Amino acid sequence: MIEAGPAVRVRIVGIGCHPGQLTAEAREAIAGCDYVIAADKGPGDPLLALRRAVCEDVGVELVAVPDPPRDRDAGLDGAGYDGAVLDWHDARAAAYGSVIAQRPGTVGFLVWGDPAFYDSTIRVVDRLVDRLGVAYDVVPGISALSLLAARHRVVLHEVGRPVLVTTGRRLADEVAAGHDNLVVMLDGRLQATLLPAEEGEWDIWWGANLGSPHEELVAGRLGEVVEEVRAARARAKDADGWVMDTYLLRRADTVRRSRS
Incomplete structure (x- = not known):
């Protein structure tokens, strides 16, 4: 010592x-x-x-x-x-x-x-x-998870059901294990776009640089908004010089869809 x-x-x-x-x-x-x-x-x-x-x-x-x-x-x-x-x-x-x-x-x-x-x-x-x-x-401090939910006006889990918090690195494995409601952090490559087609469709509530003056938000069916997410991510990085994004990913056929 x-x-x-x-x-x-x-x-x-x-x-x-x-x-x-x-x-x-x-x-x-x-x-x-x-x-x-x-x-x-x-x-x-x-x-x-x-x-x-x-x-x-x-x-x-x-x-x-x-x-x-x-x-x-x-x-x-x-x-x-x-x-x-x-x-x-x-x-x-x-x-x-x-x-x-x-x-x-x-x-x-x-x-x-x-x-x-x-x-x-x-x-x-x-x-x-x-x-x-x-x-x-x-x-403790105000987390990106709390901000994500507040900005999109969503609850991160459905009634009586869990939410899994994971990383982009582990996303594919967690989905393969059967998880259908996930909050994803540390995902610089937007791994959600690489999920196999047989995993079905997903809804996403995404945010970058949450809490900053240049925060970006996108929500919708993943396949429909992925280019919007990529563009928003680039804007956040250009504005702040860094980017941290967090998103809620939910299998689209599990619940009634809600948008922010």
Whole structure:
């Protein structure tokens, strides 16, 4: 274990999907930090700039740490992908730990959306607990899932039925397993368009850069709106310099269709 010095505490804070969505609890948590650590993914990193804007607004120093490289080979199998992610988490923990070991106090990590959904920060901080013996807590944020449902005025699940939250990487397998009501995140290739024809027709409620001034929304029968989705995704990326999209995918023959 690396010695972290006295009184090290970590606060993982969900900041929503746009600086305007910072909750009162999140703002108070950030204001109570001595500094915030954020990954720096290179020149022009737009999400680092947004985190920096939050810190400047609250009045807290941001310390940018170069983000370790990650193996993103699309050909990785399940075990290979999991191993690459774990190696990346270890490298991030080492990089952050080097900073924290030299700076006792309360350090914040600002998580886009909510830390509970497809974000690595809690897992990385768990590794810091092992390395540094730090204490930490988590403050929730407004998630992309909540925003998607609100913008399209839909409930993510039907009465008495489940919804599966998954990634684009796993979508085909989940559909093959029989799931017919899914929220899909981390899908840069719009894997829904690659579903086999025998899987039937699907309705989609899609959104990109939710909560930002340039958010994009599309809803309808997947086969009819896919080009509209692609065009909207391109607009969001051009406007913000980045794109994060999330969508609800529901087999069209399971329920009465509803549009936003």
